Amino acid sequence: MKLVFRWFGPKDSIPLSYLHEIPNLSGVVTAVYDQKPGEVWSEDSLCRLKEMAAAHGLAMEVIESIPVSEDIKLGTAKRDEHIEAFRKNLALVGRYGVKCVCYNFMPVFDWLRTDMHHQNPDESNSLAYSRDDFDKVDPHHLHLPGWDESYSPEELQSLLNAYQNVSHEELFDHLVYFLKAIEDVLDQYDINMAIHPDDPPWDVFGLPRIVSNEADFDRLFKAVPNRHNGMTLCTGSLGAGRCNDIPHMAAKYAKEGRIYFAHLRNVLYTDNRDSFVEVGHDTKLGSLNMYAIVKALVDSGFDGYVRPDHGRNIFGENGKPGYGLYDRALGCAYINGLFEAAEAEKKD
Ligand SMILES: [Mn+2]
Numbered sequence: 001m002k003l004v005f006r007w008f009g010p011k012d013s014i015p016l017s018y019l020h021e022i023p024n025l026s027g028v029v030t031a032v033y034d035q036k037p038g039e040v041w042s043e044d045s046l047c048r049l050k051e052m053a054a055a056h057g058l059a060m061e062v063i064e065s066i067p068v069s070e071d072i073k074l075g076t077a078k079r080d081e082h083i084e085a086f087r088k089n090l091a092l093v094g095r096y097g098v099k100c101v102c103y104n105f106m107p108v109f110d111w112l113r114t115d116m117h118h119q120n121p122d123e124s125n126s127l128a129y130s131r132d133d134f135d136k137v138d139p140h141h142l143h144l145p146g147w148d149e150s151y152s153p154e155e156l157q158s159l160l161n162a163y164q165n166v167s168h169e170e171l172f173d174h175l176v177y178f179l180k181a182i183e184d185v186l187d188q189y190d191i192n193m194a195i196h197p198d199d200p201p202w203d204v205f206g207l208p209r210i211v212s213n214e215a216d217f218d219r220l221f222k223a224v225p226n227r228h229n230g231m232t233l234c235t236g237s238l239g240a241g242r243c244n245d246i247p248h249m250a251a252k253y254a255k256e257g258r259i260y261f262a263h264l265r266n267v268l269y270t271d272n273r274d275s276f277v278e279v280g281h282d283t284k285l286g287s288l289n290m291y292a293i294v295k296a297l298v299d300s301g302f303d304g305y306v307r308p309d310h311g312r313n314i315f316g317e318n319g320k321p322g323y324g325l326y327d328r329a330l331g332c333a334y335i336n337g338l339f340e341a342a343e344a345e346k347k348d
Contacts, residue, residue, distance in 0.1 A: 263309040
């Protein structure tokens with residue numbers, strides 16, 4: 001596996017020199033974050049990201065993400081224009097040596113939590129989702145933690161209206177249309193597209209979601225068999241869905257050669273409904289068996305990119321929720337240990 005770390009570019013408060021000191025870290029996962037979905041990225045911006053990382057011995061082989069515009073997901077008249085921009089961005093990152101692009105196809109919200117600073121018993125804080133709190137959200141006057149800056153209330157309402165007549169089937173068709181329209185660029189530059197599962201893996205506010213479970217991935221790989229059509233195994237996102245058997249999915253899709261990227265993190269189920277808290281990475285802290293997942297990956301021949309996912313805020317850090325340094329660095333150390341053990345066990 002190749003261990004990588006999400007880095008939000010020049011505006012990230014964590015210095016790259018710190019990342020360079022994390023054992024076994026080979027590169028950053030980044031993107032041009034200051035441009036809108038549907039736009040062609042500035043080559044200078046991408047070049048700068050690569051040079052900044054390289055100055056600290058870090059590669060830039062994974063992009064997270066090139067955002068897919070709502071027009072592409074909705075299948076509007078602007079879709080082909082936005083796909084053309086996406087193709088140009090793929091060619092651009094391909095020329096800069098990128099091997100893997102993580103993206104998602106979630107309408108409007110690409111993640112959802114009810115608390116960005118949930119207080120844990122150990123005095124750390126982390127992201128959490130409470131079904132009770134979610135049920136109190138008024139869908140007509142949406143105020144969601146972490147989203148109030150992204151959309152004005154009017155924009156949000158018009159987007160929600162636009163999706164009202166989009167079924168799961170139609171959204172899936174739009175995803176297939178999109179992938180078929182970029183296939184030749186993926187082949188030309190040998191770029192693996194790694195779709196990120198829905199987070200959390202169920203419909204929200206009546207918006208359809210189509211990448212939530214094993215049946216969804218089976219359907220996607222059948223519809224677009226191209227080898228460059230793959231997935232990001234995000235254990236925390238999929239794992240919030242209690243019907244998802246993550247070690248099974250890890251083994252199955254690693255054997256099929258579809259996992260190009262793994263986001264490893266744990267979640268703790270906190271009630272009998274859908275609620276969960278993001279905890280430290282270790283198996284004992286949450287509801288997922290992280291060693292079983294890593295062992296399934298290793299035993300099934302996985303050789304892709306891996307990053308720690310959301311961490312808690314610890315050691316007094318007041319980092320970007322989920323993306324502070326310390327707990328993700330602890331996650332790296334833990335992930336290194338899991339892979340070392342799984343690889344040693346495999347050889348024996
Ligand atoms: Mn993830």
